[in-house]
Amino acid sequence: DAGITQSPRYKITETGRQVTLMCHQTWSHSYMFWYRQDLGHGLRLIYYSAAADITDKGEVPDGYVVSRSKTENFPLTLESATRSQTSVYFCASGRQETNTEAFFGQGTRLTVV
Amino acid sequence: AQSVTQLGSHVSVSEGALVLLRCNYSSSVPPYLFWYVQYPNQGLQLLLKYTTGATLVKGINGFEAEFKKSETSFHLTKPSAHMSDAAEYFCAVSPTGGGNKLTFGTGTQLKVEL
Numbered sequence: 001d002a003g004i005t006q007s008p009r010y011k012i013t014e015t016g017r018q019v020t021l022m023c024h025q026t027w028s029h030s031y032m033f034w035y036r037q038d039l040g041h042g043l044r045l046i047y048y049s050a051a052a053d054i055t056d057k058g059e060v061p062d063g064y065v066v067s068r069s070k071t072e073n074f075p076l077t078l079e080s081a082t083r084s085q086t087s088v089y090f091c092a093s094g095r096q097e098t099n100t101e102a103f104f105g106q107g108t109r110l111t112v113v
Numbered sequence: 114a115q116s117v118t119q120l121g122s123h124v125s126v127s128e129g130a131l132v133l134l135r136c137n138y139s140s141s142v143p144p145y146l147f148w149y150v151q152y153p154n155q156g157l158q159l160l161l162k163y164t165t166g167a168t169l170v171k172g173i174n175g176f177e178a179e180f181k182k183s184e185t186s187f188h189l190t191k192p193s194a195h196m197s198d199a200a201e202y203f204c205a206v207s208p209t210g211g212g213n214k215l216t217f218g219t220g221t222q223l224k225v226e227l
Contacts, residue, residue: 031213040122042203042219043157058214090156094213099145099164102215104156 003027006091006105013081013112021076021108023091029103030096032074034058034066036087037107043090049074050096081112115140115206119218127226132176132191134221136204139185144206146187147215148178151201160202163187174198199225 004025013019025032030051035043035058045058047066055066063085065077074093078085088109092102120135138144145164149157161172168180174197178189187204201222205215 033214035217040219042217043215044217045214048214092157092215096213098207098209098213099162100213101147101159101162102213104149104158106156107154
């Protein structure tokens, strides 16, 4: 089915471990985004990508790494997970036109213990 | 830098009553404006958006919002609440200059009571 999918939906990991969250979209959207959702903060932008091989930092990039070798994939890696990175992570994609909305995945609930 | 303020983290209305969720933005130029809804354990779904043209925009599920430049506001309304409207609502802005990066408010949890 067309759309944007995230995997896994739920993940528990230990402090210090590396973990990668996957995001895949089938619309060939130029833009892709990673947000984290925390109570009292709404959604905050971690990283975004305007096209394959082009990525840029958002509001809260520290501790995260992204890559985009293919238009359809935008994985987010926590190099050494910390408890403060316990959150719900949303991937989104959007077209190149500036007046268009972003389309969101179902989210990944990550718990760092 | 852009910012979004949503007044009231929790709003409770009776079924059939008016829904009013407030959103104010701060931006050097009028941005594009969006309202998203999030149901439990789901991603965000677009309700409506304002880019250009008519300042009163209609969205899905009977919601509408009015862009008021003089008040830097984009409040979301629905004339008659339904139980199925219970969800979290997010106001967001993106720059007209490009980038499509959304800046979100902190969200308003809407509760609908019988």
